[in-house]
Amino acid sequence: MITIDLDSPEPLFNQLMTQIKLAVQQKNLLPGDALPSIRQLATDLDINAKTVAKAYRLLERDCVIESKGYRGSFVHSEALNNLDADIKKWLNEVIAQDVSRYREAGATDSEIRIVFQDVLSGNKQSIVSNDTKQTEE
Incomplete structure (x- = not known):
């Protein structure tokens, strides 16, 4: 389960990225697992969809997740290896x-x-x- 602290000085997108990376490290999210849609996660966390989109975009840049268009975003097949992306x-x-x-x-x-x-x-x-x-x- 992803949680964020609205009172934390750490940016929300960064908190979200950290939570997803932690879930991958702890193997709570496995390669190929679907992530919630941007809109759904934003609604669940009561944050702006642009914040979720930014986190997803940066996670995709680091090859932790991959976007498959309208099918959604998924944990990258090499996510665990890519957590320390170069x-x-x-x-x-x-x-x-x-x-x-x-x-x-x-x-x-x-x-x-x-x-x-x-x-x-x-x-x-x-x-x-x-x-x-x-x-x-």
Whole structure:
């Protein structure tokens, strides 16, 4: 049974994903098992259908579930193996596209690296001061 905590600071779609992944890990959901429809689960949990759709979309991206159109969504045949999906591959593709755009705009690898490090560390002050230094030069 899937439950969510409406008072939790964790986003609802994330709670839903965690619950489904846990059910797969505990073998309460097996490969090929049907999941409730988006509309049905949203109604059962009293949440927006878009929230359920987002969770399902991300679970499908990670090959934990698979959508079969109007037939519904099902636990992926390799769900247990895919729970630790290689997000590095996806990140690599997305970041490579971004870095390419930054280079085309004239940013150096050093500038890109510094900004990435600042963003990852949450150091917004450093980003602002770097922007200020560049405009002063």
